[in-house]
Amino acid sequence: MPAIVVDHIHKSYGDVIALNDLSFTVEDGELFGLIGPDGAGKSTLFRILTTLLLADSGTAYVVGHHVVEAYKAIRKKVGYMPGRFSLYQDLSVEENLSFFATIFGTTIRENYDLVKDIYVQLEPFKTRPAGKLSGGMKQKLALCCALIHKPEVLFLDEPTTGVDAVSRVEFWDMLKKLKQKGIAILVSTPYMDEATRCDRIALIQKGKILSLDSPDEMVANFGKPLYAVKTPQIYQALMVLRNAGFTHSALPFGECIHLTTNLSLNASEIRDYMEQKGIAVEEVQPIDASVEDIFLNLSQTAESQRQ
Amino acid sequence: MINVFWAFVKKEWYHIIRDKRTLLILFGMPVAQVLLFGYAISTEFKGAEIDVLDYAQDESSVQLIHHLQSSGHFTLHNILTSEQEMEKGFKEGTTKLVAVIPRDFDKELFNGQPITLQLITDGSDPNNANTLVQYATTMLNDFQREQLSMRSTPFQIRVESRMLYNPQLVSAYTFIPGTIALILLIVCAMLTSLTIAKEKELGTMEILLVSPLPPLVIILGKVTPYAVLAFIDAVLILLLGYFVFKVPVLGSVALLLFCCLLYVLVGLSLGTLISTRSSSQQQAMMSSLMGLMMPSLILSGFIFPLSSMPGILQLIGQIIPATYFIEILKGIMLRGVGLQFVYLEILVLLGMVMVLLAFAWKNFNVRLQ
Numbered sequence: 001m002p003a004i005v006v007d008h009i010h011k012s013y014g015d016v017i018a019l020n021d022l023s024f025t026v027e028d029g030e031l032f033g034l035i036g037p038d039g040a041g042k043s044t045l046f047r048i049l050t051t052l053l054l055a056d057s058g059t060a061y062v063v064g065h066h067v068v069e070a071y072k073a074i075r076k077k078v079g080y081m082p083g084r085f086s087l088y089q090d091l092s093v094e095e096n097l098s099f100f101a102t103i104f105g106t107t108i109r110e111n112y113d114l115v116k117d118i119y120v121q122l123e124p125f126k127t128r129p130a131g132k133l134s135g136g137m138k139q140k141l142a143l144c145c146a147l148i149h150k151p152e153v154l155f156l157d158e159p160t161t162g163v164d165a166v167s168r169v170e171f172w173d174m175l176k177k178l179k180q181k182g183i184a185i186l187v188s189t190p191y192m193d194e195a196t197r198c199d200r201i202a203l204i205q206k207g208k209i210l211s212l213d214s215p216d217e218m219v220a221n222f223g224k225p226l227y228a229v230k231t232p233q234i235y236q237a238l239m240v241l242r243n244a245g246f247t248h249s250a251l252p253f254g255e256c257i258h259l260t261t262n263l264s265l266n267a268s269e270i271r272d273y274m275e276q277k278g279i280a281v282e283e284v285q286p287i288d289a290s291v292e293d294i295f296l297n298l299s300q301t302a303e304s305q306r307q
Numbered sequence: 308m309i310n311v312f313w314a315f316v317k318k319e320w321y322h323i324i325r326d327k328r329t330l331l332i333l334f335g336m337p338v339a340q341v342l343l344f345g346y347a348i349s350t351e352f353k354g355a356e357i358d359v360l361d362y363a364q365d366e367s368s369v370q371l372i373h374h375l376q377s378s379g380h381f382t383l384h385n386i387l388t389s390e391q392e393m394e395k396g397f398k399e400g401t402t403k404l405v406a407v408i409p410r411d412f413d414k415e416l417f418n419g420q421p422i423t424l425q426l427i428t429d430g431s432d433p434n435n436a437n438t439l440v441q442y443a444t445t446m447l448n449d450f451q452r453e454q455l456s457m458r459s460t461p462f463q464i465r466v467e468s469r470m471l472y473n474p475q476l477v478s479a480y481t482f483i484p485g486t487i488a489l490i491l492l493i494v495c496a497m498l499t500s501l502t503i504a505k506e507k508e509l510g511t512m513e514i515l516l517v518s519p520l521p522p523l524v525i526i527l528g529k530v531t532p533y534a535v536l537a538f539i540d541a542v543l544i545l546l547l548g549y550f551v552f553k554v555p556v557l558g559s560v561a562l563l564l565f566c567c568l569l570y571v572l573v574g575l576s577l578g579t580l581i582s583t584r585s586s587s588q589q590q591a592m593m594s595s596l597m598g599l600m601m602p603s604l605i606l607s608g609f610i611f612p613l614s615s616m617p618g619i620l621q622l623i624g625q626i627i628p629a630t631y632f633i634e635i636l637k638g639i640m641l642r643g644v645g646l647q648f649v650y651l652e653i654l655v656l657l658g659m660v661m662v663l664l665a666f667a668w669k670n671f672n673v674r675l676q
Contacts, residue, residue: 050517052675071673072519080517086510090325091318102314103518145514 001064003028003153003184004049009058011044011207018044019055020207026186028152031179033198034188035291041207042188043083046157049186050080063152076104079151081142083158083188089131093122093141096130097148104149114181115144118174136167143174154178156187160194172197192292203295210298215291222289224248224260224297227270230283231257240277251296258293308524315528322502323532332498337490337540341547344482355403355439356384358396363412367454371408374450380442397429404428404439416454472641483548484636485609487541488629491567492603494537495574496581497595499530503582504591513675522671530575537574541567557643566635566649569656573628576663583670603629631655 004026011019018041026032034042047053049062051071059066065073087096097119101108112119118140125133130141139159146154156175160168172194179185179199187198195201195215202212211218231237234252241250241259248260259270267284274281323329357375361368375381384402387393396402407425409415415423426443428436472480503526506512515525541564548554556563577599585591604610606620607629613621624630631652638644638652646653 047513047675052513052516054674075517076519078517080514082510082513084510086514088318088322088511089509091321095318095321099314099318100514100518103311103515103520105311105519 001061002026003030003063004032004186005061006045006049007059007061009045009048009055009060011041011048011053011055018207019048022058022204022207022209024202024209024212026153026184028184029179029182031175031185031187031197031199033195033201034186034204035190035192035195035201035295036188036204037190039206040204042204043157044207046080046082046155046186046188050078050155051075077152079146079149079154081139081146081154081156081159083161085138085142087130087138087142087145090129092127092129093133094126096141097144100145101148106149108148111148111150114150114178115147117177118144118147136163136171139163139167139171140174143171147178152183154183154185154187156185158188158190160189160191168194192290192295195291201291203291203298205295205299205302208302210302211294218291218294219289222294222297224262225264226287226289226293227259227261227267228253228283228285228287229257229259229270229274229281230255230285231274231279231281233279237274237279237281240274240279244273249297249300251300253292258287258296260293260297311520312524312528315524316531319502319529319532323536329498333494333536333540334543336493337486337544338547340486340490341483341544341551344486345552353379354382355380356396356401357381357404357406358385358387358393358402359383360387360390360393360405360407362410363408365413367413367416368408370454371412371447371450374453375406375443375446378446380446393427402429403435404443406443416451480554480641481609481637483544483552483554484633484640485607485629487544487567487636488570488607488609488632489600489603490540490544491537491570491632492574492577492599492629494540495530495533495571496578496599497592499533499575499578500581500585500591500595501588502529502533503579504585504588507582508587516673516675522673526579526667526671530579533578534571534575537571538564538567541571554640556640558639558645562646562649563636563639566632566639566653566656569653569660570628570632572660573632573656573663576660576667577628579667580663580670583667583672602627606630607633609633628656628659 002025006022006024009019009022011017020041022041022045024032034040034045036042044053048055049060049067051062051067051074054068061067062074063077065071065077067074088099091099097115098108101111108115122137122141122144125137130138133141143156143159146156160171163171168191175185175187176197189195198215200212200214201218203210213221229237229241234255234257237257238250238252241247241257246261246263246265248262250257250259261270267286271281271284274284323333359372359375361372372383376383381404385392385396387405393405396405405427407427409423409425412424424447426440428439430436503512506515506529545556545563549556578595581591581594581598585594602623606613606616606624607627608624609629613624613630616624635649635652635656638649642648
């Protein structure tokens, strides 16, 4: 059985549907990413899989155990890092780690090799209270605490939120090493650029999976021509492009507009069209899709279908 | 599992000694409360200022005025000359009592008739006014008896009342037991419910739940340090009472400590129950303040006697653990009674522990909802 099996999970809070018929599996040694904005239902799913919440319908298995009936067995074998920093702020780095080691019936020394790479970075601060660490250090400590008992599955709920860019890269490097040790990792993030670090990703929005594949496959299967349009008049350009017959979608993207079209066009054709409509164009360039493009396109399609 | 338990206790210990606020509640509050009750909220008084309106102005009335001041409870503030001046002292707040001595005071005194002496007090502070009148009346009776005995009137009935167990009516005798009951409740119930609610609020409960820890170990690990500290507090208050206010422990100290332990258990189970019901520290705080502290202060017979309350309040008073605990403490400390006189109260407290623990157990959620 795969490390995690999610089978038609449904969960709502009153009228609000948090998870709508979710199904996927995560294999041993796989790094699986849940990509979606805040409120997509990621944390709810984590809590159901870590046996903290009950789903309204559907079943789920973690390390071969049913999440409701065998919750005690699961709690011994998983590591969980909640979305909010949840260690004892008034306890030092070392005290936190040894406390969590003890409650899982182990010691720091016994599993030191597993956390060594991360812990060496924390070691200079080991007498500092956890509440006084920087954001990146806090997350590294939380990861250490979630790992100290050698879990078979690791649940990381937005581990890189509020962490600086350098620490984020380091964090993903660590996850890669852990994956190689055979640990299945389910990780969520609102940052689309982190998606490419996963083996497979599920794009989720409003409790539904929009797409599930490896990031490379997803990009390869994007299927529509994509252009980056650079213009000083972003708002007017958006209006013009959205009314053009060839446009599938036009979305603001930093200082550019990402344009997908229904038919294959030359960059110069688009440029000419826009200049005819009186828009100053600096540059039009065909580009490869990013996960963010895919997400925005899918979510737009999902929105229009709902209406 | 015993290692896990000790790790938990150690962690809890770190929380306590690193948090100044908790330390202050634990050790500052008992001392402050005992001293406050002891010195500030005393029903005894000394040197209350009085005015006298003397219509008689003879030898006997002058002797009476001297007599009133002789005990040190009253000091003469003003001799008034007319009724119009009486209110002035009250309004200025300088006078607590006015004694009006009638014109034929001398005659009444020596005919052995009861003296009709008018005592006027400030009714806006009824407790104080009552106490003043009582003291003054006692002194007047004394005065009359003294005067009469000098003239050797043959037959007199003397009423001598004695207050058993607290002959001087020292107020420390009643507030030390009450303070122990209150402090133990605050330490056990409030601090325990706060510390469990804090784990929920900060999200650490989420991690504790997703671990192999049985709920029982979580709860025991959290409450044990508080139980020990509560016990230390109880001893601290007893010592303060004994050395500062001379409140004795006449009965068995062992029995007393056993009852404290029992009451600590009641408090802990109440605290656990409250924490299972509240998701934030603020909620836990409000529940324990409104639901526990207020009733224990007012309806336990600590400050106001239960027997003079309306029926419904008496009923509520009877489900408050502090009511029974204060009874036990007064029995053992002041009357020096043994187990046979307090076993009923002990049984009631035992029953409460069972019921509360059962509820807390039933309410403890192994999940987040």
